[in-house]
Amino acid sequence: MQISPHLFILPRTPGQIVWDYKNHKQFELNLKYSTRLAELIDNPEKFNERNTIDTQLLDAGILTTAITDTTDWGWDELSKIFHIGTKNIPCEHVPQNINEWSKQYLDHCSDVLSTPSPKARRSERLGCELITLPKPSCLPEGSLANALVNRKTCRTFTGEAVSLEAVSTLLYLSLGYLHERENDVDESIVEGLGARRSSPSGGGLNACEGFLLVQNVRGLPPGVYAYHPTGHALSLVNPLPPQPLGQLMCGQHFINNLPAGLFITSRFDKLWWKYEHSRAYRMAYVEAGHISQTFQLAATALGLNTWLTGALTDDQVEALLGLENSAEQPLFFVGCGQSDGQVMCKELKALLSSRGAEQ
Structure with missing residues (x-):
């Protein structure tokens, strides 16, 4: 038994949030569950299959039996x-x-547009005097x-x-x-990075x-x-x-x-x-x-x-x-x-x- 390597924990009174960032899952633990998790972090061998909290942590993926081979x-x-x-x-x-x-995209856009749009950017809200720029000149050929x-x-x-x-x-x-x-390379360039x-x-x-x-x-x-x-x-x-x-x-x-x-x-x-x-x-x-x-x-x-x-x-x-x-x-x-x-x-x-x- 081991702790999942893809967790981070945030203190949120009166408990703590455990986030499984690989599987996009969030769990809220009270003091009892948090204390038991701390004990298992200290020593995963304390896992007890007859302990309800232990089995729930396993089912949630906070604990795992898998051996994870991850890149350093x-x-x-x-x-x-x-x-x-x-x-x-x-x-x-x-x-x-x-x-x-x-259909999925259009439904999503409809949901977004049904909510208030973000406020104007801060520089626009400040109401500073605007300096009008001259009309853009013709784009260069090329x-x-x-x-x-x-x-x-x-x-x-x-x-x-x-x-x-x-x-x-x-x-x-x-x-x-x-x-x-190739002629841009000079003596200041480290060898191998030219x-x-x-x-x-x-x-x-x-x-x-x-x-x-x-x-x-x-x-x-x-x-x-x-x-x-x-x-x-x-x-x-x-x-x-x-x-x-x-x-x-x-x-x-x-x-x-x-x-x-x-x-x-x-x-x-x-x-x-x-x-x-x-x-x-x-x-x-x-x-x-x-x-x-x-x-x-x-x-x-x-x-x-x-x-x-x-x-x-x-x-x-x-x-x-x-x-x-x-x-x-x-x-x-x-x-x-x-x-x-x-x-x-x-x-x-x-x-x-x-x-x-x-x-």
């Missing part, structure tokens, strides 16, 4: 609680198709300006194939080590990596591939799963017709290596955001539309990428393909129209 966490417990506690979003029913997703204006999130894709050359360009500009910047990407990276560590999802890329069999930036190459990790890919995205089935996409991961062990304080955990997401935006702008410049999400069914994605119990973890997904440019899927549009007609 290089930072403090707070960042570990946040990372594990925000994985695998609790969902009573994962939408099985876009129609189900549309592909970057065009990509910034044209980039938008789309949720309808044709499934049409993309070329291997386009995928190669996307990977190189997003995650590749740029040969064009590689440069198009996006900034905390400490120059390039802690983010990528796994390419291939469904319809000319010249590349379907599957999931690890991208190796040093050699600008791919290696097959796994075939595509048998279930619809939308199940990996908490029921967001827009991914099902994406010809290609990128799972952005972070090498926490690299960040632990240089930065011992868990504030560096913030940098993992900042870097993933940089890379996501770079991918989208590059895809837009190539004439492709993009879709992105941070709603991952983490356990399934980790298994697909071969990252179970690893210090490398998936954080984000961005995909691209040919689209009619619609931000809203046709199923959601149809549902909105039918509900509007009923009113």
Whole structure:
């Protein structure tokens, strides 16, 4: 018998809150239960199956018979609680198709809009005098300006194939080590940290990596591939799963017709290596955001539309990428393909129209 490794305890007079952050469960313990839990924390071998409190703690998962093999966490417990506690979003029913997703999403939006909206931001409430800016001048000519204006999130894709050359360009500009910047390295750069990407990276560590999802890329069999930036190459990790890919995205089935996409991961062990304080955990997401935006702008410049999400069914994605119990973890997904440019899927549009007609 042992105490679950995924608990934290908060004092809340007249008792205490025990939170199982992995399974998203909260328990309120009175003095009697709290005292018994403290005794079992001191010595789990005191567990008595004839003690009602002991069996209730076991049934709740506060106690466990399982031997947990966990990756050593290089930072403090707070960042570990946040990372594990925000994985695998609790969902009573994962939408099985876009129609189900549309209804669930629309119901959620209706519930949100039925409550008061947040107050205006503090700077607006202060009522300071506003300084009117001049009208924006014409945007400069060039592909970057065009990509910034044209980039938008789309949720309808044709499934049409993309070329291997386009995928190669996307990977190189997003995650590749740029040969064009090799002359930037000088004597101030620590040996082994001289590689440069198009996006900034905390400490120059390039802690983010990528796994390419291939469904319809000319010249590349379907599957999931690890991208190796040093050699600008791919290696097959796994075939595509048998279930619809939308199940990996908490029921967001827009991914099902994406010809290609990128799972952005972070090498926490690299960040632990240089930065011992868990504030560096913030940098993992900042870097993933940089890379996501770079991918989208590059895809837009190539004439492709993009879709992105941070709603991952983490356990399934980790298994697909071969990252179970690893210090490398998936954080984000961005995909691209040919689209009619619609931000809203046709199923959601149809549902909105039918509900509007009923009113």
